Amino acid sequence: ETGVTQSPTHLIKTRGQQVTLRCSSQSGHNTVSWYQQALGQGPQFIFQYYREEENGRGNFPPRFSGLQFPNYSSELNVNALELDDSALYLCASSSSGRATGELFFGEGSRLTVL
Amino acid sequence: QQQVKQSPQSLIVQKGGISIINCAYENTAFDYFPWYQQFPGKGPALLIAIRPDVSEKKEGRFTISFNKSAKQFSLHIMDSQPGDSATYFCAASNSGGGSNYKLTFGKGTLLTVNP
Numbered sequence: 001e002t003g004v005t006q007s008p009t010h011l012i013k014t015r016g017q018q019v020t021l022r023c024s025s026q027s028g029h030n031t032v033s034w035y036q037q038a039l040g041q042g043p044q045f046i047f048q049y050y051r052e053e054e055n056g057r058g059n060f061p062p063r064f065s066g067l068q069f070p071n072y073s074s075e076l077n078v079n080a081l082e083l084d085d086s087a088l089y090l091c092a093s094s095s096s097g098r099a100t101g102e103l104f105f106g107e108g109s110r111l112t113v114l
Numbered sequence: 115q116q117q118v119k120q121s122p123q124s125l126i127v128q129k130g131g132i133s134i135i136n137c138a139y140e141n142t143a144f145d146y147f148p149w150y151q152q153f154p155g156k157g158p159a160l161l162i163a164i165r166p167d168v169s170e171k172k173e174g175r176f177t178i179s180f181n182k183s184a185k186q187f188s189l190h191i192m193d194s195q196p197g198d199s200a201t202y203f204c205a206a207s208n209s210g211g212g213s214n215y216k217l218t219f220g221k222g223t224l225l226t227v228n229p
Contacts, residue, residue: 033217
């Protein structure tokens with residue numbers, strides 16, 4: 001069983017730029033969620049995708065957007081980067097068919113905005 | 115508004131001791147309470163989870179105690195080992211049916227187990 005994989009693992013951008021982060025969900029999982037984890041904080045929910053549609057969104061501005069593809073992989077796009085966007089971005093996959101609600105997280109993409 | 119409050123922020127325990135981490139929540143619609151363990155450079159991994167229809171769940175050395183009336187839950191790690199040294203997060207969600215498992219996390223507890 002292949003776990004959740006994210007790319008890139010690290011990247012550095014400057015303020016105002018745009019970034020795309022990618023996630024491959026665990027085999028058999030059809031739901032992908034994205035979380036932002038600032039240094040020393042717990043993960044914060046950005047949004048979730050199910051059947052290629054956004055299915056719930058946290059308190060993040062529209063410049064945070066996403067996509068889910070037919071193979072259930074996903075992208076997180078952030079436009080007009082700000083210094084406060086520096087964080088670890090975590091992708092988590094789950095199966096809508098499971099009642100446990102368990103999320104399987106990837107190792108994250110660490111974004112630094114200068 | 116912080117919906118899940120976690121304490122302590124950090125905890126140092128001797129090998130073989132008991133580690134206790136506490137969380138309190140505000141949203142009475144929450145019906146799923148997992149604990150995640152995160153090692154440096156890794157993503158969080160599910161440790162143990164509980165639903166409000168039971169007051170305690172035990173898996174090996176890890177136990178969740180749940181108090182619905184007080185809106186509190188805690189993680190107990192028995193016989194703590196140096197390999198347990200990690201950051202622990204409590205979380206909560208309102209499953210609401212279907213696939214919408216949005217987790218609200220606490221701020222985390224850095225556990226250090228000294229040999």
